[in-house]
Amino acid sequence: MFNKQHPLFLWFVWLYCALAGLAWGHLPGIWATAPALPLPILIPQLPRASRRFIAALIYFLVGSFSIVHGSTEFFGAGSGDGGGLADGMGLAAGMGWSFWIVSSILLALPWLIARNPLLGVLAVLIDALPPLGLIGWLSPLAGAGVLFPGMGIYGMALLLIVWGLWSVQRWGKWIAVESLAVALVANAIAVFSPLQGAIPTPTIDGWVGLQTHTGELVTPLQGVESAMRAGQMALAHPKAAVVVFPETIAGHWLPGTQAALYSEYQQRRNKAQIWLIGAVTIGKTHRWDSVLEYAPSVSKSGRIVARTALPVPISMWAPWANDRYGATWYEPVTKIGEQRVFTSICYDQALPWVWLEAVWQHPDVIIATSNVWWASKTDIPAIENENTAVWARLMGAGVVMARNG
Known part of the structure; x- marks a missing residue:
């Protein structure tokens, strides 16, 4: 001993x-x-x-x-x-x-x-x-x-x-x-094993996550331009059933951004295709780090399918300050297409209590979106990926990742 x-x-x-x-x-x-x-x-x-x-x-x-x-x-x-x-x-x-x-x-x-x-x-x-x-x-x-x-x-x-x-x-x-x-x-x-090699992150057939390099969006015009570029990327996947956009890639979800992106969405060849768009929605008291759905039956304002459980403390979530991001604390599974989907937005991917919420709900698909331009030279994106992969493995769920780096 x-x-x-x-x-x-x-x-x-x-x-x-x-x-x-x-x-x-x-x-x-x-x-x-x-x-x-x-x-x-x-x-x-x-x-x-x-x-x-x-x-x-x-x-x-x-x-x-x-x-x-x-x-x-x-x-x-x-x-x-x-x-x-x-x-x-x-x-x-x-x-x-x-x-x-x-x-x-x-x-x-x-x-x-x-x-x-x-x-x-x-x-x-x-x-x-x-x-x-x-x-x-x-x-x-x-x-x-x-x-x-x-x-x-x-x-x-x-x-x-x-x-x-x-x-x-x-x-x-x-x-x-x-x-x-x-x-x-x-x-x-x-x-x-020689037959399998290193374990892959499980994917979902027909679901595509976009990988972009837009950087920080400061003005509403940049949000419109970023949304249109991402929309063009989505149109390059006509066979996809669902296309997932990175976190806040559309900037603030204002009428101009909605109109520009909805125009792109109407050009898709696969008329049943669904887009899941990262954007900042504006509430009465808070902004919300959100994911919105464009589906054939949804208007150009979109349908909010997820909001982050906890935005990054101090920089985004600061209860003592005005005009900051809200926290939902609980992220429910949402039915998208035929799948039960849990959406994990950026900082949520690092937090075990948010993943435990997912484990309790046993989803079929994990959507992991991030806007990590500010952390591209650090280990933070890799740690988010590692957490997402290992928690998804515990649940036996497929993963769709969309990153703006």
């Missing part, structure tokens, strides 16, 4: 936490989430609360370092939704460093109580659920999709049970080890 008090064990845990954080955005596909799986078992082996806190802090600091560069780009843009909050790149950079450090400290705090794996599970849940869940990305809960594909809520329950069994004496540990080993070996055989 290892000596938990030995300095080498302490450094091993800290090093492992750093590598688990580094895996996000760097290992391929769903495997980026796998190294975090042992953390609720490993970190509680450290006997002192301060050492457990440092271990968790290392994990979150390393895994979320992209916040620094992403925030600098976003807040330093100087215009649009995110710019204007920070005047000058210096202040923007300071905000980025502050967000990175403060969010990591907050997410590490629950691990002070993680004296055993049961309390380690509690720490994971505290980080995953609001209020800390509002910034609670990089959750080990995502690993359920690695171990238990297609099992949905039952797979999530099994992961929590396996973690908790480690708190039981010898027989519990053996069951936990054997369960994790069998699941990992079975998945490794499936993923890396």
Whole structure:
């Protein structure tokens, strides 16, 4: 047996936490989430609360370092939704460093109580659920999709049970080890078999996600132009049943934008084709990061089929400020065509509590839309993709991704 008090064990845990954080955005596909799986078992082996806190802090600091560069780009843009909050790149950079450090400290705090794996599970849940869940990305809960594909809520329950069994004496540990080993070996055989190769993200026949590079939209005219370019891209897929546009690619959903895009939609050759368009809709008290549907029976104003559960805190969702984005908190599954669809918009893709809403509703299709021009040089788009792929795998759902990078 290892000596938990030995300095080498302490450094091993800290090093492992750093590598688990580094895996996000760097290992391929769903495997980026796998190294975090042992953390609720490993970190509680450290006997002192301060050492457990440092271990968790290392994990979150390393895994979320992209916040620094992403925030600098976003807040330093100087215009649009995110710019204007920070005047000058210096202040923007300071905000980025502050967000990175403060969010990591907050997410590490629950691990002070993680004296055993049961309390380690509690720490994971505290980080995953609001209020800390509002910034609670990089959750080990995502690993359920690695171990238990297609099992949905039952797979999530099994992961929590396996973690908790480690708190039981010898027989519990053996069951936990054997369960994790069998699941990992079975998945490794499936993923890396010569016939299959690396596991792909499941797709849906006839559904197409557009990949654009428009950048930030500042003026209404830019929104009209962006919408028309995206509409032309959609017309290049005449055989598609559904075409998914990136988040806010149409800018603010104003009459001019609606008329221009609806004109494009009427030119489609497949008259049954559906377009799902990312745009900012205007409510009485808030703006909404939305997805609208154009279908044969829908008017040019479109039908709102989804709104983001939680826009990015501070930059978009700020309850203390006027003219900011609203949060719906719960994202219901919507029937589109013949499929039950869960729509995950940008920041929602990083949040485990939003994915748990999807798991509970067991959709057929996951639509993942993002507008990540500000994060194109960071790991943030990759982390969103990894989360989407692994949670969809847990649900056995197909995925359609649409990105504006």
